[in-house]
Amino acid sequence: MNAIIYSPIGIIHTPFTDQENMPIQPTGGEGIEGTIEINPKYQSGLQDLGGFSHIILLYHLHLSRGYSLTVTPFLDTEPRGLFATRAPTRPNSIGLSVVRLLDIEKNILTISDVDISDGTPLLDIKPYVPAMQPTGNVKTGWLDSINTEQISRKRSDDRF
């Protein structure tokens, strides 16, 4: 299978210069602000984005080095299959966060609810649309016993 080559469309700036003691999901970064500096050549693609309260960020987990197919997640004490977790070390280290969009000024986005390391290369922005999410009964495997409050409270350590 062939190599797939991407190039950053911008850089994410956040208060998190250390990988430890970070929120592990956007729900844990509530109120924490950051900015995204979009390469000016893509600025016209930001038109109409300001109407959305939340945006999906896809980014390259640039601090991630190597991976293991079995990991013990921050939220668990048992080892789990990597693809059943949101661990940041993956064969293709793509991070996904839904953050709050506060403002757009030219090529600079101000965002909140941030769980992303400072200096992270941004790959794509998509609008977050609840009507595109699955409905009905959702089962979450080993996470069924983990509640929203635990996800918000938990902070990262140096395990990855």
Next chain:
Amino acid sequence: MNAIIYSPIGIIHTPFTDQENMPIQPTGGEGIEGTIEINPKYQSGLQDLGGFSHIILLYHLHLSRGYSLTVTPFLDTEPRGLFATRAPTRPNSIGLSVVRLLDIEKNILTISDVDISDGTPLLDIKPYVPAMQPTGNVKTGWLDSINTEQISRKRSDDRF
């Protein structure tokens, strides 16, 4: 900014061999099944995934050629900024679908609610967890007037 190089972890097989007349979101592909053939070297990473009813697929939109920063989405008649749309032609053509996971047999996943072209290279699988989604009031800009039923019913054409 440097090139970021990924390599597929598997291939997605679906009934969609033509880019036209496809569902434009998973909600429009309800009941349509596909399979994912994971490279056997990653098979152990699938452990524990079977407990999840829905999974997030990140994949390379391999049929996408070039992009425009202003596009008229399938759901609209007005041109919009690319990053305010889910159009498949993007600077980094990464697709995102939350699909239903029906079965895992060794390295083969059977999925449903599919809106993906046959032969698409898979980049990552993440578990879908509602408690990691944003809560409260969500605004969706130009899509505010579009309802779930329109998103489900709409089919692609040859515009991208």
